[in-house]
Amino acid sequence: MADAYQLQNGAGDKKPLLELYVKASGIDSRRIGACLFCQEFWMELYALYEIGVARVEVKTVNVNSEAFKKNFLGAQPPIMIEEDKQYTDNRDIEGRIFHLAKEYSVPLFEKDPAVEKRIESLYRNFKLFVRAKTDFDKGKKTSQVPSDIDSLPAAIKIHYNRIVEQLASVDQLLSDRQTRYLLGPSMTEYDCELMPRLHHIRIIGQRLLGFDIPHNLTHLWNYVLTAYRTAAFIESCPADQDILHHYKEQLNLFTNQRETLQSPTKTHTLPESVLDEIKRLGLDRK
Amino acid sequence: MADAYQLQNGAGDKKPLLELYVKASGIDSRRIGACLFCQEFWMELYALYEIGVARVEVKTVNVNSEAFKKNFLGAQPPIMIEEDKQYTDNRDIEGRIFHLAKEYSVPLFEKDPAVEKRIESLYRNFKLFVRAKTDFDKGKKTSQVPSDIDSLPAAIKIHYNRIVEQLASVDQLLSDRQTRYLLGPSMTEYDCELMPRLHHIRIIGQRLLGFDIPHNLTHLWNYVLTAYRTAAFIESCPADQDILHHYKEQLNLFTNQRETLQSPTKTHTLPESVLDEIKRLGLDRK
Numbered sequence: 001m002a003d004a005y006q007l008q009n010g011a012g013d014k015k016p017l018l019e020l021y022v023k024a025s026g027i028d029s030r031r032i033g034a035c036l037f038c039q040e041f042w043m044e045l046y047a048l049y050e051i052g053v054a055r056v057e058v059k060t061v062n063v064n065s066e067a068f069k070k071n072f073l074g075a076q077p078p079i080m081i082e083e084d085k086q087y088t089d090n091r092d093i094e095g096r097i098f099h100l101a102k103e104y105s106v107p108l109f110e111k112d113p114a115v116e117k118r119i120e121s122l123y124r125n126f127k128l129f130v131r132a133k134t135d136f137d138k139g140k141k142t143s144q145v146p147s148d149i150d151s152l153p154a155a156i157k158i159h160y161n162r163i164v165e166q167l168a169s170v171d172q173l174l175s176d177r178q179t180r181y182l183l184g185p186s187m188t189e190y191d192c193e194l195m196p197r198l199h200h201i202r203i204i205g206q207r208l209l210g211f212d213i214p215h216n217l218t219h220l221w222n223y224v225l226t227a228y229r230t231a232a233f234i235e236s237c238p239a240d241q242d243i244l245h246h247y248k249e250q251l252n253l254f255t256n257q258r259e260t261l262q263s264p265t266k267t268h269t270l271p272e273s274v275l276d277e278i279k280r281l282g283l284d285r286k
Numbered sequence: 287m288a289d290a291y292q293l294q295n296g297a298g299d300k301k302p303l304l305e306l307y308v309k310a311s312g313i314d315s316r317r318i319g320a321c322l323f324c325q326e327f328w329m330e331l332y333a334l335y336e337i338g339v340a341r342v343e344v345k346t347v348n349v350n351s352e353a354f355k356k357n358f359l360g361a362q363p364p365i366m367i368e369e370d371k372q373y374t375d376n377r378d379i380e381g382r383i384f385h386l387a388k389e390y391s392v393p394l395f396e397k398d399p400a401v402e403k404r405i406e407s408l409y410r411n412f413k414l415f416v417r418a419k420t421d422f423d424k425g426k427k428t429s430q431v432p433s434d435i436d437s438l439p440a441a442i443k444i445h446y447n448r449i450v451e452q453l454a455s456v457d458q459l460l461s462d463r464q465t466r467y468l469l470g471p472s473m474t475e476y477d478c479e480l481m482p483r484l485h486h487i488r489i490i491g492q493r494l495l496g497f498d499i500p501h502n503l504t505h506l507w508n509y510v511l512t513a514y515r516t517a518a519f520i521e522s523c524p525a526d527q528d529i530l531h532h533y534k535e536q537l538n539l540f541t542n543q544r545e546t547l548q549s550p551t552k553t554h555t556l557p558e559s560v561l562d563e564i565k566r567l568g569l570d571r572k
Contacts, residue, residue: 035360037375069536073413074321076362086410089323090376124372127359250355 016100017055018045021072021079025242026249027260029062032238034246036123036196037090038078039236043192044097044108046232053104058236094189108188115182115190118173122166123197129159133209134251146210160211163201167213170194171220180226187230195227196237203243203267208253212271221274222283228268239264302386303341304331307358307365311528312535313546315348318524320532322409322482323376324364325522329478330383330394332518339390344522380475394474401468401476404459408452409483415445419495420537432496446497449487453499456480457506466512473516481513482523489529489553494539498557507560508569514554525550 022038025031032038042058049056061068061077072079075088080096087093101108136156137145149160174182182190198213202224205211213220227233238246241259248255270278278284308324311317318324328344335342347354347363358365361374366382373379387394422442423431435446460468468476484499488510491497499506513519524532527545534541556564564570 066538070417070538073416073536074532084414085407086413091380094377121371127372128370130359131356246360250359252352252356 015053015055016082017057018048018096019057019059019081020045021059021061021077021081022236023077024060024062025238025245027242027245028264029065030060031242031264032060032236034200034238034243035077036200039196039238040189040192041078041080041090041093041097042236043187043195043232044094044101044189046235047108047187047192048097048100048104048106050232051104051106053100053106107186110183110188112183112190115173118166118170119182119190119194119197122163122170122194123201125159125162125166126197126201129156129163129211130204130209130247130251132156132159133211134253146208149211164214167201167217167220170223171217174219174223182223187232191227191230192232195224195230195233198224199227199233199237200243203240204247206267207240207244208247215271215274218274218277218281219283221270222278225270225275225278225284228270234268237266237268240267241265301339301341302368303343304334304382305343305345305367306331307345307347307363307367308522309363310346310348311524311531313528313531314550315351316346317528317550318346318522320486320524320529321363322486325482325524326475326478327364327366327376327379327383328522329473329481329518330380330387330475332521333394333473333478334383334386334390334392336517337390337392339386339392393472396469396474398469398476401459404452404455405468405476405480405483408449408456408480409487411445411448411452412483412487415442415449415497416490416495416533417537418442418445419497420539432494435497450500453487453503453506456509457503460505460509468509473518477513477516478518481510481516481519484510485513485519485523486529489526490533492553493526493530494533501557501560504560504563504567504569507556508564511556511561511564511570514556520554523552523554526553527551 020038020042022042023033023035025033045054045056045058048054061079063069063076072086072088075086078090078093080087080093082096087096098109100106133146133152133156136152137147140147149157152160179185181187182194198220202213205213213224215221241262241264244259245255247253269275306324306328308328309319309321311319331340331342331344334340347365349355349362358372358374361372364376364379366373366379368382373382384395386392419432419438419442422438423433426433435443438446465471467473468480484506488499491499499510501507527548527550530545531541533539555561
């Protein structure tokens with residue numbers, strides 16, 4: 001039913017053991033699926049594990065398997081288990097992680113309304129863009145898909161413009177703050193929320209929409225680079241193929257065999273020109 | 287894709303319009319399914335609607351339909367929509383309802399750690415009991431199912447005992463407080479959490495487990511009666527058949543045609559002897 005990714009630093013200690021059940025990929029149930037809430041909590045748990053507050057085990061589950069359905073009676077991943085307690089509600093999972101972080105003074109849940117405001121609707125608006133653009137592209141010849149952003153009718157361009165505006169506003173915030181993560185030198189829940197979403201935007205943009213995060217948003221790209229250098233992100237990140245498969249499945253788009261049979265790969269590098277600019281500005285040495 | 291249950295008190299006003307998408311029944315996608323989080327938020331929204339703070343529309347969605355998947359890209363109900371904002375995370379849905387309640391001074395989210403502690407693991411433990419007992423009953427002749435509670439081996443009885451203990455502890459709390467709802471004369475989030483779960487325990491107990499809420503827990507039964515007299519609960523409550531179907535589906539149990547073809551019925555009455563006792567004690571006149 002589940003494959004285990006075990007994170008343990010020292011056996012036999014009395015640290016709480018937190019098991020996280022994350023959604024498996026629709027291609028291969030041993031692989032991590034593209035569930036954003038799963039990755040968000042995984043990253044938070046990883047932060048607790050890294051500083052030795054908790055033991056963490058992550059298991060991928062096939063939500064369509066009888067074993068899973070029976071064990072969780074209709075609950076959906078992410079699901080967290082600690083001893084005999086089952087947390088099936090995002091509010092409860094976060095509540096438990098919050099209390100552990102508080103108990104050990106881990107600054108994972110500092111509040112910052114300015115950051116909250118900038119990131120809250122980014123992914124929501126990206127989903128509107130994905131839907132509108134893939135609808136527009138439907139029925140077109142394969143060679144014409146994805147269509148050029150410039151060729152989009154105004155009603156769809158509006159979604160594109162909104163995304164670009166929002167990405168620019170996060171870039172601006174990062175430029176103003178000159179910090180590695182959104183709030184400072186260490187990762188907080190806001191990063192656990194934003195990093196996986198930015199990565200989805202990048203992968204789906206490239207592979208499905210003919211869209212890329214604008215290359216002039218150097219601070220934002222540097223933040224993406226930070227994600228790619230953050231163990232909590234890397235460990236919990238699904239392969240490109242599994243991210244793409246998830247969206248295609250939901251959008252009812254044709255999945256070609258190449259994707260499902262390919263060895264899974266993870267895009268964790270930046271476009272060369274962007275990386276050069278980051279290095280020129282010395283942003284990556286912060 | 288969706289059937290609408292519209293709650294409106296006065297057209298053309300400027301109150302926020304909140305749309306809640308709840309999971310449809312697996313028997314008939316026009317009927318409400320047995321999703322506990324959906325009912326919880328529906329009840330909270332109903333409370334806001336009742337006092338005229340918001341307009342509310344509830345729609346049932348078939349999560350397996352292409353239209354649903356495409357619209358929400360893999361998100362699961364409950365999903366709340368307000369203008370162009372889509373809330374797909376229980377934390378965000380609750381956050382929005384919380385802020386609306388605060389804005390209009392609706393005491394829906396008062397905190398009470400004693401109540402929280404008594405109700406938090408009740409349903410979780412009930413699920414363990416359901417799994418263990420239905421496993422034990424599997425392979426038995428139809429005439430011997432559900433098996434008697436008294437005949438259960440110790441390992442399963444332990445789950446039964448824990449449920450009864452926890453129900454008794456909620457009964458005691460209600461007896462001590464002598465209040466209509468858990469915190470006082472009006473409904474709070476705790477009631478929106480507990481009432482649907484108690485109702486599931488009752489319906490699944492009766493129809494699947496040969497179990498009933500002990501009849502001597504008069505204060506708890508009176509609380510169930512309160513649920514059955516609370517519009518927010520009644521409106522949002524799935525039919526018995528739809529509740530049963532949900533559990534059978536998850537447990538991979540045989541669903542007979544009688545259930546799926548029956549006209550949906552809702553058990554919203556109490557056992558006669560229990561009701562007599564409630565009346566004798568005058569609890570229902572509080």
